[in-house]
Amino acid sequence: MTTTREFVPYIRRTLQEMPPKFDPPTEGFLRHQGFDTEAVRPMGLNESMFPPSPKVVEAVRSRVHMINRYPDAQCPHLTDIVTAREGVPGENIVWGNGSEELIQGTIHLSLAPGDGMVLPVPTFWGYRAMVRAAEADCAYIEMLPDGKVDIDGVLGAIGNKTRLVFCVTPNNPSGGYLDADALSRLIDGIPDSVLFGIDEAYAEFGRHAGGPDLIAMLKKRRGPWVVVRTFSKAYAMAGMRIGYAICSDGDLAQALRKTTCTFNVPILAQAAAEAALLDTEHLNKLLDWVAEGRAQITEGLKAMGLDPFPSVTNFVSVKIPVNGRDVTVALLDRGYQIHAWPDPGYENFIRITVGNRDDNAGCLVALKEVLAAA
Ligand SMILES: Cc1ncc(COP(=O)(O)O)c(C=O)c1O
Numbered sequence: 001m002t003t004t005r006e007f008v009p010y011i012r013r014t015l016q017e018m019p020p021k022f023d024p025p026t027e028g029f030l031r032h033q034g035f036d037t038e039a040v041r042p043m044g045l046n047e048s049m050f051p052p053s054p055k056v057v058e059a060v061r062s063r064v065h066m067i068n069r070y071p072d073a074q075c076p077h078l079t080d081i082v083t084a085r086e087g088v089p090g091e092n093i094v095w096g097n098g099s100e101e102l103i104q105g106t107i108h109l110s111l112a113p114g115d116g117m118v119l120p121v122p123t124f125w126g127y128r129a130m131v132r133a134a135e136a137d138c139a140y141i142e143m144l145p146d147g148k149v150d151i152d153g154v155l156g157a158i159g160n161k162t163r164l165v166f167c168v169t170p171n172n173p174s175g176g177y178l179d180a181d182a183l184s185r186l187i188d189g190i191p192d193s194v195l196f197g198i199d200e201a202y203a204e205f206g207r208h209a210g211g212p213d214l215i216a217m218l219k220k221r222r223g224p225w226v227v228v229r230t231f232s233k234a235y236a237m238a239g240m241r242i243g244y245a246i247c248s249d250g251d252l253a254q255a256l257r258k259t260t261c262t263f264n265v266p267i268l269a270q271a272a273a274e275a276a277l278l279d280t281e282h283l284n285k286l287l288d289w290v291a292e293g294r295a296q297i298t299e300g301l302k303a304m305g306l307d308p309f310p311s312v313t314n315f316v317s318v319k320i321p322v323n324g325r326d327v328t329v330a331l332l333d334r335g336y337q338i339h340a341w342p343d344p345g346y347e348n349f350i351r352i353t354v355g356n357r358d359d360n361a362g363c364l365v366a367l368k369e370v371l372a373a374a
Pocket residue numbers: 045046097098099100101124168171172199201202229230231232238242243
């Protein structure tokens with residue numbers, strides 16, 4: 001029997017038509033479901049499996065007594081650090097409640113319903129919901145078989161209605177970055193009337209692996225651009241919810257700021273981010289650990305006869321001979337939470353977040369058993 005849906009007049013029809021909001025299986029979610037989360041290794045959400053800097057923890061402690069006060073949304077101390085490092089004016093920098101707030105803001109500042117956007121996929125799952133809620137007319141450009149972005153496809157999809165091209169580099173879930181040649185083609189090929197958005201959530205891993213200096217390259221672009229970064233990944237602060245955007249100019253930054261809430265970045269998140277940015281020694285240690293773990297997982301998957309995507313990030317993706325979702329369920333039973341790509345057409349692809357040596361080894365053994373039994 002089919003049921004007809006009753007639409008109410010006071011909620012936008014687009015939101016009523018969208019599927020229910022998907023909440024990822026966080027530690028809190030699993031605990032609420034009755035899982036013993038002490039016994040589950042969280043290798044599914046690309047959180048850092050390594051702890052934040054002790055200086056971050058200390059900075060948070062030292063500011064706890066300030067939480068009766070509103071935070072300054074301009075994050076002046078943080079802005080000073082980024083300004084000095086990247087050589088961009090402070091007025092071009094916008095802070096967000098995680099980078100996702102700024103991605104959403106970029107979409108909203110640029111697109112009215114029906115306007116065009118171009119997005120290479122598969123990518124971070126959050127984009128599809130944000131694009132749909134904005135009622136954007138998005139051209140989704142499928143990745144090439146080796147996981148690389150189809151640059152010709154992206155440039156060829158730009159039309160009269162296009163306002164925004166968004167690229168994620170290094171990309172989640174494929175794990176590779178846009179090299180200097182690919183970036184140059186995009187920087188030169190995207191018209192000056194189109195905003196070029198780049199999601200660099202995994203920026204620190206990309207640079208550590210020898211990737212290009214994106215900001216330096218973008219400074220040569222005549223047209224507008226915005227780069228969005230986060231403290232959720234390399235800085236091990238996913239729970240803090242803080243990210244930032246570097247914009248090509250002050251007017252663009254001002255427009256992005258208008259999309260954010262008044263007091264969007266908590267006082268404790270600002271204190272934590274400041275300490276994290278200054279503790280470069282800890283960051284480098286984490287980046288080295290992740291690189292080692294990534295190599296361990298990649299080699300382990302190859303030893304099983306699989307062909308993982310070359311990754312520069314804190315995760316490795318691979319195609320497996322069976323359904324990815326089934327494998328994630330079986331692995332969760334064995335104490336490892338991993339991720340199955342949700343994109344249509346990629347049902348046999350899984351992604352494993354890098355952990356410590358024991359996590360990686362244990363997860364590989366469990367995966368081998370599950371695949372053998374399938
Ligand atoms: C590519 C990409 N962009 C953005 C995000 C959102 O990160 P944040 O925690 O900063 O909102 C993620 C999270 O996994 C991601 O993978």
